[in-house]
Amino acid sequence: MALSIMFIRISLTLALLCVLPGLAAQPLYQPLGQPAAGLSDKPEWNLTIRPDGGTLPAGSGNAAQGKLLFEQHCAACHGFGAIGGSAMPLIGEVGSLNSEYPEKTVNSYWPYATTLFDYIRRSMPPSDPYALNSNQIYALCAYILSQDGIIKADVELNAVTLPQVTMPNRNGFSAIYPQ
C-alpha cells in the first residue's frame, strides 16, 4: 500500500519534470475514463442499426399486422395510409425526385430500409419512444414498404430479410465530404 502510494508520487513527479518544459504544447491530465467493455455489449448502447443490419433484434412482422398498428399508433399524425397529416407522408411519390415537384418520402428517398427500423424504434410514436416491441416495428416497416411495392404484401420482415430490401433510391446519394 505504502509502496504503491510512493510509486504514484514518484511517477507524478517524474511526469511533472518531463512535462513542465513543454507545458504549453503538451497538456497534462489524469486519464479518468472507466473501463466500459461490459457496457458496449448491452442493448442500450447498441441502438444504432447499420445498413448491414448487424444489430437488428429478433422478431418479425408483416404488412397486414403493420396496417393495424399504423392506424392505432401513427395515423393520427402521418394520416391514414401514411399519406401525410400534421406530419409528413411516409409513402408514395417514388420516382418524383427529379420532377418539378419532388417529394421525399421513406419510399421515394430513403436509401436503406434498416434506417426505418432504427428511426421508428428510437423516436416513434413521439409520445412513447421504445414502447413498440420488435415484432411491431418489423410489421410497421413491412406495411410502409409494401405500400409502394418495395416488398410484397406477404413478406415477413426480420433481422435477415430487412437488410436485403433494396430501396428505390439506394444509389441516389453522393457524399460531398471530404470535399
Next chain:
Amino acid sequence: MKKAPLESRRQFLHYTALSGAFAGFSLPSLAAQTAIDYREILPQSMTSAGGDFSNYGQPSPYESKIIRWISANPDMPGNGVSWSPLHELQGTMTPNGLHYERHHNGVPDIDPATHILLVDGLVDKPLSFTIDALKRYPMQSRICFIECGGNSNSSWHSRPIETAAAYAHGLVSNAEWTGVPVKYLLQEAGIRNEAKWVVAEAADAASLNVSIPLAKLLDDAILALYQNGERLRPENGYPLRLVLPGWEGITNVKWLRQLRLTESPAMTRDETARYTDLMPDGSARQFSFEMAAKSLITSPSHGMSLPDNPGIYQLTGLAWSGRGKITRVQVSADGGESWVDAELQQPVLSKAFTRFSLPWQWQGQYAVLQSRATDDTGYVQPSREELIAKRGRHGYYHFNAIISWEVSEDGTLYHVYPD
C-alpha cells in the same frame, strides 16, 4: 486630514465647476434652489431605493418582447425550432436564453450525476466518463457560430416570406463554448487504424444519432460543458454537447451519451432522409457538413421603418463562414448594382459571427439593401439567382445566398427577391 491626490483633484474640479456657476448665475437664483423639491424633478429611480439583488439576473421587463420565435408541430410540441431574434441584438455573442433551438422530441431533463459518455467501437479499450470526470480535463474555449442546416429554408420558395429577419434566418447563433477537446478522450481510449467515422448519439427522446468523420473530432471538436461561461442550458445540450465549429447544427449533438468509432457512416435518418440536399437531377448531396459563408443585414430589416427622411441610419448585420474567417462584407443599397465595403468589428474570429456596419444616408429614395460576405478561402456569398442555378429549388438545406430588404419610399422595409 490628508487628502489623496485624486481626491484633491476632484475637489479642484468641483471648485471650478462651482466658480463657473458663480460666474454664470446671479446669487438670488442659487438661493431659490434651496426651495426646490428634488423628488419632483428627478426620475423616480433616483428618489426611491431600487430593487433587490437577484440570484440569477433576468433581462429588463422593458425588453420582454425580445424573445425566440417558436415554430413547433402542434401535434408534437417538442418537435420544431425557435428562432434567435438576431434583428433585435447587437454585438456578436448570442445570449444563452436566446440561442436558437432545434429539438426533435423536446428538451430532456438530464441529471448530470447519472449521465455518462461512452466512447467505444473501434478503440483499444471502451471507456465511460462521468461529467465530474470530464470537468477535470484541460478545457478549451471556442467562440463559434452554430447554424441549423435548414436555416433560411423558406428562401428556396418562389415567394419571399414576409417576416422579421431572424424569424426567417435566425436558426444560427454564436457563443463561447468551453469543454474538453474530443481528441483527448479518443486518444485515451486508443483509436484503432480502421476507425474512420464516429456515430454520436443523444440522450433525448429522439435518441438522435448521426455519423461524423473521425478527422473532424481529432481536429477542432469540443465536448462542451459551458456556454458563454455558464453550464450549458438544457435546450442547448445540458449536460454535454458536441461542438463542431463551422459544421451544420445537426452534427453538434446535444445531450451526448455515446461516441462509437466505426469504419463507415451508419446511414441514420438524419444523414439520409434529412440534412441531405436534393439536386435538380434528383440526386442528393450527402454529408454537406460545412456551412458556407453567409451574411444578413439585421438592421434596418423587414418590418422596421425609417422614421426620418432624409436621415442617417446605422446599417448593421452579421456575417459568418464555416470554413474560416470573414475577410470582407460589402453592402449595396441598389440591389447589387454597386457595393461599398462595410466596417468589420474586431476581432474577426474563424467560424464565428462577425459584426459589420456602415452608416447609410437615406434620401427617401426606393432602395434594395443587401450584404455580401467573402471568407478567407476566397469564397464569395452568391446571389439567390446563382445559388438556384447551381442547386435548384429543392435543396431545402444550406441556403446561403444574399438576402435583400426593399426600402419603400415611405420608409417601410420588406423582404424581396431582386432577381
